[in-house]
Amino acid sequence: MNTLIPATLVLSLSLAPAQSVEVPALPENVIQLFKMEEDVSSHQLLLFTASWCPACVQMKNNEFPALKRQNWEISESESSHIRVIDVDQHADLTEKYHVQSLPTLILVVDGKEVSRSGSLNAYSIAEMFYNRK
Template sequence: MSKPVLFDFFATWCGPCKMQTPIIEDLAKKMGDAVEIRKIDVDQHMDLAEKYGIRVVPTLIIEKDGKVVQSMEGVTDLPTLENLLKPLVG
């Protein structure tokens, strides 16, 4: 069974993205290897931003088995992320 992937679409100039970063770091510490986290700078990876229809940063997308399970625009708190990811972990 594959593990869920959390895509963190951000921009270096984005204030809310800077608020999201420590939340993602805490999530990585808490969930460890159970979740793969990929940070994607939309200015450097416009192709991926376009593929996922990113219009706002930060946007977090959770994928499981190659399918988008959840998409969230704006800053998302740690409890919300944990509640979304825990059921997807093997």
Template sequence: MAEALHVVCPHCDAINRVPRERLRQRPNCGSCRRQLFEGHPIALDSLARFNKYTSHSDIPLLVDFWAAWCGPCKAMAPIFEQAAAQLEPEMRLVKVDVDAAPELQQRFSVQSIPTLILVLRGQEIARKPGLMTLHQLLSWAREQVGAGV
């Protein structure tokens, strides 16, 4: 029997069980019937919603801590968007606005933005502060996932 992974729906937040080999086949949510992966980052600015994703997802979350007033964050936004299209479904890319979710900024001790943090089952497994090119971001994320996840 194939290993099933828990994946949280980005539309209705339902928890889905998806066989690992089906991740790349554009699976739909069992609850709302929308696609589980659309190649775009998800905004997770509420603590409850963020906790649901980190505690109920079997795929790593790549979290971009950012703010609307931050110049480097604005430059990183399209790069992070492009990365989502290339890194899903191996990982879920999410954005956390530090002004909307200061408790998440504090929980992860984010000192500068943008900061990328790779989280799996609620635990930080890697961190990279600062602006990156698409190539740097993809290489770093894949290296981290390949190293320990």
């Protein structure tokens, strides 16, 4: 069994605890992505994460509020825009998608992986979801 190590773990150990920051509004071009009439009902982002991963916690705290303000559903539900998958609880999915580092975002369209990335800001997450990246 592989041990997952967040890419920023070494750096984060020397940093002070994360503080809450003001989350900026999404840029207008991202807001336009949300208004597109294209059918994205088959799109879902899988976020592989863990409670012990500092980069995962930082992404959730700093980037997700802006997406939630645009009515994105972010949860463990299979019907949400971003499906949060805890690697400690879902080893089967972690193995299936060959996740090697955290956080990992995987865009799935019609059940097939289209792209993947590490930690992203809200703008890049929206771009990835709409497959514009």
